[in-house]
Amino acid sequence: MLKLKNIRKGFPILARTINGHPLVYFDNASTAQKPYPVIAAMSDFYASRNANIHRGIHTLSYEATEAYEAVRERVQRFINAKSRDEIVFTSGTTESLNTVAFGMKYLLKAGQEILLTEAEHHSNIVPWQIVAAERKMKLKYIPIKSDGRLDLHAYHKLLNKRARVVAITHASNVTGAITPLQKIIPAAHKMGSLVVVDAAQSVAHIPIDVRRLDCDFLAFSGHKAYGPTGVGVLYGKRDLLESLRPFKYGGHMIKRVTKDQTTLANPPEKFEGGTAPLAEVIGLGAALEWLEQTGLKNIITHESSLSRHTLVRLRAIPGLRLHGPDRASARLPIISFTLDGVPAHDIASLLDAQGIAVRSGHHCAQILHEAFGQPATTRASLAVYNTRQEVDQLAKALLYIQNKFHGD
Amino acid sequence: MEIDTLYRQELLEHYRNPQNFGKLKKATYCAYRVNPLCGDEMDLEVLLDRNGKIEDIAFSGQGCAISIASASHFTEYLRGKSLARVKRVDREIPLRLLGASVGAPRRKCALLVYDALQDLVKLHDKKTGTGKNRRNPRS
Structure with missing residues (x-):
């Protein structure tokens, strides 16, 4: 079993705040953060x-x-x-x-x-x-x-x-x-x-x-x-x-x-x-x-459960479309989505305002986006140090953004 | 929070119902710009009257709320101005028209329409031969 608290302590950057909020780093598919030993x-x-x-x-x-x-x-x-x-x-x-x-x-x-x-x-x-x-x-x-x-x-x-x-x-x-x-x-x-x-x-x-x-x-x-x-x-x-x-x-x-x-x-x-x-x-x-030392097996157990949780939370958001396999076991903890009526870049900016780092755009995969008929998606990519609470924060922030865009 | 000020309902209203969105039936110049970073793309068209003033202006394409709202505001601002006058419009203008600080990561989005305008100006200069003197004041 992973001791998540200890894992997180090992990554100095996770102590940072972004725009007054604790950093929630969901851009791991771009680059992962570095632990102290590295x-x-x-x-x-x-x-x-x-x-x-x-x-x-x-x-x-x-x-x-x-x-x-x-x-x-x-x-x-x-x-x-x-x-x-x-x-x-x-x-x-x-x-x-x-x-x-x-x-x-x-x-x-x-x-x-x-x-x-x-x-x-x-x-x-x-x-x-x-x-x-x-x-x-x-x-x-x-x-x-x-x-x-x-x-x-x-x-x-x-x-x-x-x-x-x-x-x-x-x-x-x-x-x-x-x-x-x-x-x-x-x-x-x-x-x-x-x-x-x-x-x-x-x-x-x-x-x-x-x-x-x-x-x-x-x-x-x-x-x-x-x-x-x-x-x-x-x-x-x-x-x-x-x-x-x-x-x-x-x-x-x-x-x-x-x-x-x-x-x-x-x-x-x-x-x-x-x-x-x-x-x-x-x-x-x-x-x-x-x-x-952390153990890929432990990492996989944690990340799959986190993926499942993320898929459940995001599916509950009306107007949110997930791109990728339904089952968490068929995928890495990389979750791209589109939100009806809200461009990917605006999602990324508004999440950043709450300290949540995601990536938006075509992610250097224009051919795939063309196949999906989407010019851009928002991507939350998770890693070993991410938590369920962070995923919940993301889901809450997405609901807020959606309401904002639809003028509620 | 700064960004929440930017994404106020007024900006979102411009995004949902942008001014001057669409294609012109007749255009003097057209420019096409993409922001390769985010995939925003924009066509900007103007129709000049006999005196070189912008009689009609339109933009189309796809983009984020900031690039669309910025184009909506900025095209309104440009309408009726001569291209000679437009040349001197400062790069800060579209940012100011948004009414709140855009922040460095999103400047490119807000300025997409401005950059498209520069392409139109270049086309105009090329056609009328007025650009050369400006670029080489010594010659």
Whole structure:
């Protein structure tokens, strides 16, 4: 069981007030708040352990290298990768996905197909659009049903031997709908397609086992998993990482440089040109340690009950439309909605006036909003430190806003 | 609370029943603006009379209460003014017309109509060749 009071105490920012109200932070799908151990690990790195890695033989450099590589092994264990060499540090999910898309474009041919879903975040659409246009490939979108779930029937129809890549989110950043990867991935492999998973949203909310999933690539960011911004991870099966070309060339990613040519390093170093975000990697390590200590099982229990409560409270508001699966168990604690006659931005402003932070807009998922016929939604995305009382506050505030707009 | 002052019934009335909302039958210039951050989009049209004064003005599109109310107020304010005069209208005017502080995060919404107006002015300058001198006073 989670001791919610203790959890909350661990996040210094939760003590803030916003517009005279205690902060209610419901924008976790954008970025999560950071617990003390993460902040402390980063500040401690700069205060007493800072040095560049893989370069010097002096003590500090050795220590920094050890700490950096220890995080690689922690990530490996966290997602159950086979080898440390399958873990590439990047600046975030976007760079991870770009590394895959632009790294494999040399292996892609005209007429081959890339499958995406309508629910993808722009970061898992745009790189593939560019690559598809360059390589004269066809881009196909797997449709999303009206409740936010993937249309599996349509997926099987769209999938054929020309498919080379299926790039798919593990969970939608708008509806929270969890993708049934265990059905998606084997079907794609059967057709000879690779599968790239965007785990930006899921990583802090559901356990990830890349070997059990058998995904070929998986990307996530540190900052949505209670870690710092500026660091992310690309997991790739070893032989596949070897076949990708890096797109960042420079120091650290080489074995040997002569006037005429360069021999590249092996993965993961091949993709880590330049000085890595050292303190951020250390912070990511602390975040994963914090997640393990808190226990993903405990987190899931708390968040599912919170999701259920939120769905019940919001459903009781007349004129409020929820977007996403009905059942809390089929989704992350991400709840997007529209309120009759009240634009999303005005909802967000008026909630902010009461200290409640939500996001409004298309959430970098314009294609999904188009499918829903909504230009914008308001999104409350919850995390481990949120409480039922906060959800009740949200529901009460929404009723107030609705009355205000309808002139009562 | 500041924001509650902003969202008073008068503003919401402008949102529910905006002035000059719709399309003109005949327009001299049209501009289209989006606020990519929030997806607000607005068409702004003017019809000039022989003396270059705004004879008719209309806006359409979708937006939040602040952008719609702001456009409603501001188009009323612009009606009857010449484009030459409109050029000198300060960016603070639409904000002032809303009657309460908008706050930094929502300024963009309130100014969407103002930015669309700047596009109209540019179109006018291009057509009449009056813009050049203003941009390069030394030439």
